[in-house]
Structure formats: C-alpha cells, structure tokens
Amino acid sequence: MVFLHLKRGNESQFLFETSVTMPISKLNKEIVLMYNGRLKISRICSEMEGLKDHGPMFPPEIIGLTEEQVRELKLVDQYAEKVVPSDGWVYNRDPVGRRNGRQPNVKMQELLLKSINDAKEMVSKKMIDDNKSLTLKHVQNAIDILKGAVTIVYPMGLPPHDPIYMEFNNTEDLSGTQAALDVIEPSKMQLWFAGRQMLDEKLLSDYLGKNEKCKVIVKIVKHGEGAPGREPVFNEEVRKQIMLQQYRRQEELKRLEEDHDDSYLNSKWADNSNLKQQLHGIQNINFRFGSK
Template sequence: MVLLHIKRGNESQFLYETTVATSITKLNKEIVAIYNGRLKIGRICSEMEELAKHGPMFPPEILGLADEQVDELKLVDNYAETVVPSGGWTYNRDPVGRRNGRQPQEKMQEVLLKAVNDAKDMVSKKMVGENKPLTLKQVQNAIGILRGAVTIVYPMDIPPHDSIRMEFTNTEDLSGSQASLEVIEPSKMQLWFAGRQLLEDKLLSDYLGNNEKCKSILKIVKHGEGAPGRESVFDEEARKEIMLQQYRRQEELKRLEEDEDDSYLNSKWADNTNLKQQLHGIQNINFRVGK
C-alpha cells in the first residue's frame, strides 16, 4: 500500500493509504470527502461546545435580537418548552444571543464534551506525526459519535434550525462565512504531485510508478488557485538546525574579529627563528653574568 501525505498549502491535513492501481477519479472523490468531513467535524464540535454552555439555538427570527426587541416584536421560541435536555437545565445566558441559555446539567455537558474530544482525536492532524492514515469510515464514525451524544442529551432532538442538526442532515448554509472558503466542492478539487496535476483519466501509478511501498506528498488545490508551491528541500527541523549552525558560525567569526589579543606572539610556536635555533644548537642556552 502506498501512503499519501495530503497537504493544503504547506499545512499537513492527513495521511491516506491506497494502492498505485487506484484511479485518480476515485482518489479525488475519497480525498475531498475526508477533507470536507474533517472540516464538518470541526464545525460541529465548535457548536456542540456552545450547546453544552448555552443550549439550543434561537429560531432565525429571534437570532441576535435583544430581549427588549423580542418582547416588543412579540416573538416566541416555540421549541423552548419541547426541546429540553435530559436531567433538566439551568439558565446560562449566551452573550452573543445565538442560543436560548438553557444549559444542560453537568453530567449531560460531560456527555457532549467527551464526544467532542473523542471526535477531534479521531481526525486529528497529530495522526500525521504518528504515521496513522485516516479513512472516510473514521470520519463517518466521528460524526456518528457526535450525533449519538446529542441524541442522548436531547432525546426529542434539537430544533431543525440549529446549525448542529443542519450539519448532521447536510442542509447547512455556509454562504458568507469563513467556513465556505475552506470547504472545497468535489468538482473543483485538484490533486498535485511534484508540480503536476493528477488528471482524472489516469491511474496513480502514472505519477508514482509501481512501487507500493512508498510515501508521497500530494497537495489539495481548489480550481483556479493555480499550481501549489514546491515542497522545501529541507523539512522544518533540518532548516532550523542549518540556521542554528549558520548563526553559531557567524558569532564565532564575529568573536575572532573582535579579539585583538596578540599575546600569542610570545609563544614558542609563534617564534619564526625557532627552526634556525634548533639547527645551530643554540636553544636553551643560559648566560650567567660574572661578578
């Protein structure tokens, strides 16, 4: 099996294990699904942390309004009384006005946050350093863990307008958000290797050869972004070591230039008549002055 190190720009994303006989069409489909899946997990985890603190989201017509505005407009959250967390809730106002403030009890908070941590670990970028590949099945399992935790805490389910539920049902609207810039549509995703785009009518072996026991870096690019930058000849650790050695050398040369001590000229090895004295046998001669 060949191991592919997937990057976006210079940032590592995950490792992917496949064979050189895989078609580029299939490879693109799997890679973009894992890439977007990791982003989805990140968004869900972020919202679930807010769910654990401030409860479900307000309906769109109430979202972001102050209490006085809600009262003045006579708006009502019709889900507030029906969407109740297991074990009850305590009020914890959402400072940004997105959620209704009905925070689950501590044990239910722990259920949500544990699922968040487990899901993050399952798709963490740290797996690259640990040489562990990521699969689409793992991404799906992580989303399943998050969905299960929400179901445990909210047996009646959270409101359909809550961003977490929309993420689970793939009806989320990311337009106008930073997240929309990160997600890549499958039809607009390209893979590049060694300055060459992997074309969909090819096999992976057309670019990597037939060696199944190799590890290669592939870069994800969105259509229209152009070719990604080349990989550095040295990795980050090697680059730091080279810079450190160069700095030490510069400091040593600087010290030698500033060192004006010429006492070494009195040393025996610095006497340019030393060889002549040895040949004439006039070394180590002591003179005694008579009285």
C-alpha cells in the first residue's frame, strides 16, 4: 500500500493509505471529506469547551448584550428552562456574552472534557509521527463521541441556534468567519505531487508508478491558489545539522588564524635542504679551528 503524507501549505495534515490503482477523482473526494471533517471536529471541540464552561448558546438577538440591555429590551431566552444539564448546573457568566452561563456540574464537565480530548486524539496530527493513517471511520467515530457526550449531558437536546447543534446536523453557517476560508469545497479541491497537479481522469499510478511500497508528500490546494511551494531539499533537522557543521568549521578556521605561528619554520622537517644533507651524510658536522 502507498502512504500519502497530506500537507496544506507547509503544515502536515494526516497520512492516507491507498493503492496506486486508485483514481484521482475518488482520491480527491475522500481526502476533502477527511480534511473538512478534521476542521469540523476542531470547531465542535472549541464550542464544546464553551458549553462546558458557560452552558448553551443565547438566542441570536441576545448575544453580545449586557444583562441590563436584555431587561430593557424585554428579551427572553425561551430555551433557558428547557435546555438544562442532566446533573444540574451552577451559574458561570460568559465574559463575551455568547452563552447563558448555566455551567454543567463537575461530573458532566468531566464527561464533556474527556470526549473532547478523545476526539482530538483520534484525528491528531501525532498519528503522522506514529506512521498511522487517517480514515473516514476515524473522523466519523470522533464526531459520534462528541455527539454522544452532548446527548448524555443535555438529553433534551441543545437549542437549534447553538453552533454545536448545527454542526451535528450539518447546517452550520460559517460565512464571514476564518473557518469559512479554511474549508474547501469538494469541487475546488486539488492535489499536487512533485510540482504537478493530479488530474481527475488519471490514476495514482500515473504519478507514482507501480510501486505499492512508497511514501510521498502530496499537497492540498484550493482551486485558484496556484501551484504550491515545493518541498525543501533538506528537512529542518538536516538543515540544522548542516548549519551547525558549517558554524563549527568557521570557528575552527578562525581559531587557526588567531593561533598562526611561524616557529615551525625552524624545525628540521621544514628545512628544504635537510633531505639533501641526510643523503650526502653531511649532517651534524663540527668544524674545529686550531690555534696557530
């Protein structure tokens, strides 16, 4: 099987295991589902942390208003008494005014937190270091874990305007948010390998050959972004080693320059005539001059 190391820009996303016989059109569909699925899980986890700390979301007309403004405008959260945690709640005001402040009790908080951590771990980028591939089943199981925990804590369900409810029902509205820029529509999904776009009408083998035992880097690109940057010749670790060796060499040359000494020129081995004297046997000759 072939391992594809998927990247978005220079950031690693996940590993995908497949075969060189897979059509690029099918590969595109599965990759975009997993890519967007991981983003959905991240959004749900973020909102569930708010749910754990401050309870369900206010209705849109109340969000961002102070308590005094709500009273003056005579606005009412009609879901406040309907949507309550199964184990009771304590008041913990939301400082940004998005949620109603009815925080679940400690036991239910722990349940929500555990499900958040389990879901994140299931689709974590650490899987790349462990050489584990991501599948659509991993993504769906992570969403099911989050949905199950919310159902236990709020058996009556969350308000229909709560982002978590909308995420679970695929009715989320991301317009005007950074999340909307991160998501890639299936029709705009492109995969690039070795500076070439992988076209839908071809097979993976048209780009990787027939070798089923290889691991390559494939870039995820949104239509209109142009060709992604090529991977560096050296990875970060190798680059650091090369720079370290270069630095040590420069320091050694600098030390030799500072310690430059010509005294060796007085040594026999540095005398150009020394070998000739040895061959003629005229070394160590003493001349005595007698007195008249």
